[in-house]
Amino acid sequence: MNGQSAGHHEDRVRAAVNSDAAAKSALVASWQRSSKKLHRLDPGERKSPKRLTDAEFRKAKQNVEPLQMAAQSSLDRLYLAVGGVGCCVLLSDRDGVAMDRRGAASDDETFEDWGLWTGSIWSEESEGTNGIGTCLAERRALTIHRDQHFYARNTLLSCTTVPIYDHEGNLAGALDISSCRADLTEAFTNLISMAVADAARRIEAENFRRAFPRARVLLLPEANSGLGGLIAIDSDDLVVGATRSARIALGISQESLARSLAAMDVLSGAEGMEGSLDRAERAALQRALAHTSGNISAAAEALGISRATLHRKLKRFELRRAH
Numbered sequence: 001m002n003g004q005s006a007g008h009h010e011d012r013v014r015a016a017v018n019s020d021a022a023a024k025s026a027l028v029a030s031w032q033r034s035s036k037k038l039h040r041l042d043p044g045e046r047k048s049p050k051r052l053t054d055a056e057f058r059k060a061k062q063n064v065e066p067l068q069m070a071a072q073s074s075l076d077r078l079y080l081a082v083g084g085v086g087c088c089v090l091l092s093d094r095d096g097v098a099m100d101r102r103g104a105a106s107d108d109e110t111f112e113d114w115g116l117w118t119g120s121i122w123s124e125e126s127e128g129t130n131g132i133g134t135c136l137a138e139r140r141a142l143t144i145h146r147d148q149h150f151y152a153r154n155t156l157l158s159c160t161t162v163p164i165y166d167h168e169g170n171l172a173g174a175l176d177i178s179s180c181r182a183d184l185t186e187a188f189t190n191l192i193s194m195a196v197a198d199a200a201r202r203i204e205a206e207n208f209r210r211a212f213p214r215a216r217v218l219l220l221p222e223a224n225s226g227l228g229g230l231i232a233i234d235s236d237d238l239v240v241g242a243t244r245s246a247r248i249a250l251g252i253s254q255e256s257l258a259r260s261l262a263a264m265d266v267l268s269g270a271e272g273m274e275g276s277l278d279r280a281e282r283a284a285l286q287r288a289l290a291h292t293s294g295n296i297s298a299a300a301e302a303l304g305i306s307r308a309t310l311h312r313k314l315k316r317f318e319l320r321r322a323h
Contacts, residue, residue: 006152013043034128049115070207078199096123131159162200167211169244235305
């Protein structure tokens with residue numbers, strides 16, 4: 001960006017910040033947070049994004065390691081989809097620090113110069129309006145395209161970002177696709193949005209399953225709200241975990257989980273769930289018996305329940321072990 005263009009952008013941001021447009025524009029509201037209401041940043045700032053020291057990065061990485069491990073295959077798949085067209089993929093923690101990335105080696109120098117690199121801080125507090133930081137601040141999927149960025153130095157970037165929630169429904173980080181290409185069309189940006197949203201949901205699901213390795217994980221159907229989600233059920237048919245979308249759909253809180261929730265009570269009012277728990281449990285029993293050739297002890301161990309509990313469940317569902 002040349003000096004004249006940068007100056008024009010700075011003037012545009014300052015004019016919007018001093019207007020009353022924030023009530024109607026989420027973008028201007030973010031610019032206001034960045035400038036005078038919260039972070040006191042200057043849109044003309046020329047410094048590169050801040051980066052953690054090696055020691056700070058190692059410490060931050062420990063806090064997000066389970067999520068990062070759960071994300072690996074999804075990051076790989078997402079990069080395969082967009083890496084060939086000049087995009088890089090970033091996974092940040094909840095503080096906006098880029099913890100993992102995928103990018104073409106030929107683009108590494110460019111992206112590192114832009115700060116699209118591990119250890120860089122992309123919080124709204126640090127970088128003003130940007131994909132990762134504003135996504136985390138507003139807790140919603142969004143695209144910050146070129147001159148929608150707060151800093152003039154970031155106006156060659158286009159960033160599409162989706163928030164990621166952990167197994168307890170807490171904000172854990174963000175998944176971002178960034179590009180410096182000037183020829184990104186609206187249609188291609190829409191495709192990127194769908195790809196990154198799908199990858200974020202896969203990461204959440206994998207992280208959830210890893211958090212409850214001995215539980216049965218049940219997928220809820222999408223209701224009118226569009227929210228589905230996952231719940232984890234233990235061998236006593238108690239709900240021991242739920243994703244954020246499942247908590248919203250079923251009205252589950254962390255406090256209610258601590259009080260022991262019967263799965264049937266939780267699911268009785270869920271749209272489309274009539275009989276789903278019984279069907280899921282029956283199918284799980286049948287799979288365990290099939291995998292163990294009808295061996296009750298082995299099937300009970302695989303399910304994480306006692307032989308007596310398995311016998312009771314087989315009797316309830318009128319199932320017979322294979323001969």
